[in-house]
Amino acid sequence: MARLSRRSFLQTAAAGAIAAPLARSQPTQPAPDVVVVGAGAFGGWTALHLREMGHAVTMVDAYGPGNGRAASGGETRQIRVGYGDQEIYSRWVLRALEKWKAREQEFGESLLLPTGRLQLASGWTEELSATKSVFEKLGVAHEVVPHDELSKRHPQMRPEAVEFALFEPGAGVLRARTAMRVVAAAFEKKGGRFRIGRAETPSEAGSTLSRVSLGGGESLSAATYVFACGPWLPKVFPELLGRKIFTPRRDTFFFGTPSGDDRFDHPHLPNFADVGYYGFASIDGRGFKVSPQGEQVAFDPDLDERVHNAYLLERARAFLAHRFPDLQHQPLLESRVCQTEMSVDENFIVQKHPRWDNVWIAGGGSGHGFKHGPVVGEYVARRVAGNDQEPELEAMFRIKAETFDASVFSGARRY
Numbered sequence: 001m002a003r004l005s006r007r008s009f010l011q012t013a014a015a016g017a018i019a020a021p022l023a024r025s026q027p028t029q030p031a032p033d034v035v036v037v038g039a040g041a042f043g044g045w046t047a048l049h050l051r052e053m054g055h056a057v058t059m060v061d062a063y064g065p066g067n068g069r070a071a072s073g074g075e076t077r078q079i080r081v082g083y084g085d086q087e088i089y090s091r092w093v094l095r096a097l098e099k100w101k102a103r104e105q106e107f108g109e110s111l112l113l114p115t116g117r118l119q120l121a122s123g124w125t126e127e128l129s130a131t132k133s134v135f136e137k138l139g140v141a142h143e144v145v146p147h148d149e150l151s152k153r154h155p156q157m158r159p160e161a162v163e164f165a166l167f168e169p170g171a172g173v174l175r176a177r178t179a180m181r182v183v184a185a186a187f188e189k190k191g192g193r194f195r196i197g198r199a200e201t202p203s204e205a206g207s208t209l210s211r212v213s214l215g216g217g218e219s220l221s222a223a224t225y226v227f228a229c230g231p232w233l234p235k236v237f238p239e240l241l242g243r244k245i246f247t248p249r250r251d252t253f254f255f256g257t258p259s260g261d262d263r264f265d266h267p268h269l270p271n272f273a274d275v276g277y278y279g280f281a282s283i284d285g286r287g288f289k290v291s292p293q294g295e296q297v298a299f300d301p302d303l304d305e306r307v308h309n310a311y312l313l314e315r316a317r318a319f320l321a322h323r324f325p326d327l328q329h330q331p332l333l334e335s336r337v338c339q340t341e342m343s344v345d346e347n348f349i350v351q352k353h354p355r356w357d358n359v360w361i362a363g364g365g366s367g368h369g370f371k372h373g374p375v376v377g378e379y380v381a382r383r384v385a386g387n388d389q390e391p392e393l394e395a396m397f398r399i400k401a402e403t404f405d406a407s408v409f410s411g412a413r414r415y
């Protein structure tokens with residue numbers, strides 16, 4: 001069983017002696033080894049892995065696992081191996097796919113739907129060529145489907161101006177919100193403690209954090225803290241991350257499918273990605289998903305209302321009219337507004353806080369983090385426990401020197 005360092009153990013003992021007040025409704029327990037703040041894809045999986053490694057872990061979340069504000073709180077998220085030349089992420093997805101399948105068995109819950117994915121293309125780009133090379137190198141099943149063949153296979157899609165599609169048959173859809181609830185339940189079943197509470201921004205002097213305040217005089221003490229607060233990280237650490245993580249809104253639309261017609265339902269059409277859009281066939285009859293990409297409007301994860309933007313709905317409808325004409329007059333069934341947590345280079349962030357030796361930051365999922373959850377969780381848990389098995393990734397996951405340009409925050413591009 002991996003252990004925290006001797007130094008951390010001494011800190012645990014010290015933290016236990018401080019005997020921080022615990023939740024009023026819960027009996028006093030010894031201080032945990034680790035407090036994980038945030039029960040999303042990054043925090044939930046980290047807490048589960050730390051617990052499975054034998055640590056005493058408390059996980060705290062302001063709104064609960066898979067909540068409607070969290071980046072991990074959507075119904076569905078995509079899993080696909082293609083990442084251009086970023087082979088490391090492709091490798092991680094291959095590991096993640098195996099882990100998702102194993103966890104499905106362990107949890108007894110359907111979490112991964114095999115769908116395949118079509119990347120529609122009007123010609124070879126550097127990104128696509130690199131994706132194909134990495135597929136070949138890693139032995140990932142794929143196929144280049146020419147225009148005419150696309151028309152035959154998927155007559156419900158109009159491949160106008162599409163030369164070919166790069167098809168990834170192993171891609172799929174994850175039931176995101178459900179997964180986060182199941183992960184938190186497994187964590188508790190294995191002896192982890194979960195509670196609702198909002199961690200305040202730490203402000204302690206010194207190089208070691210002794211407690212995380214939850215407001216109202218409550219706090220949690222541990223040897224080590226992991227802040228996996230997703231799009232809230234800039235609020236929790238404004239000085240460190242205020243200009244390093246940007247949280248643009250993402251509007252997603254679910255359109256009705258024609259009555260008595262299952263051509264637009266899973267499993268009759270793979271996930272699709274087009275320039276500026278992506279989406280999925282209707283899953284469980286909940287609607288055909290279309291997500292317009294590229295918006296740069298900052299979104300407050302606590303306070304902003306999740307009402308879709310009329311302009312983005314227009315864009316989604318225009319896309320349907322162009323690519324899936326039989327859906328263009330179908331009604332909107334549902335819309336969801338979420339926010340991503342973009343790091344400046346779209347790499348994840350996993351590093352110690354520069355001020356406190358025992359505080360870790362895990363986040364920066366940058367619109368692609370969900371699928372990696374089981375691998376990220378294992379990776380962060382190992383680093384926290386002093387057992388980093390991939391030291392070559394440390395630099396990639398550091399907070400970078402660059403900041404987001406001020407214009408991104410100005411609201412100048414609001415609609």
Ligand SMILES: Cc1cc2nc3c(=O)[nH]c(=O)nc-3n(C[C@H](O)[C@H](O)[C@H](O)COP(=O)(O)OP(=O)(O)OC[C@H]3O[C@@H](n4cnc5c(N)ncnc54)[C@H](O)[C@@H]3O)c2cc1C
Pocket residue numbers: 037038039040041042043044060061062063064065066067069070071072073074076077078079197198199200228229230231232233236250251252338339340362363364365366367368369370371372
């Ligand atoms: C619309 C959309 C589509 C996406 N599509 C995909 C996709 O197809 N595939 C993919 O792999 N990824 C996708 N992503 C990205 C992925 O969902 C995120 O990278 C990932 O879910 C981030 O997880 P997280 O744990 O870092 O953040 P979150 O899931 O947001 O979790 C953070 C948690 O911390 C809690 N919290 C915050 N502050 C505090 C505090 N102070 N105290 C206590 N709790 C706190 C919150 O309540 C929340 O539950 C998408 C994201 C969006 C928004």
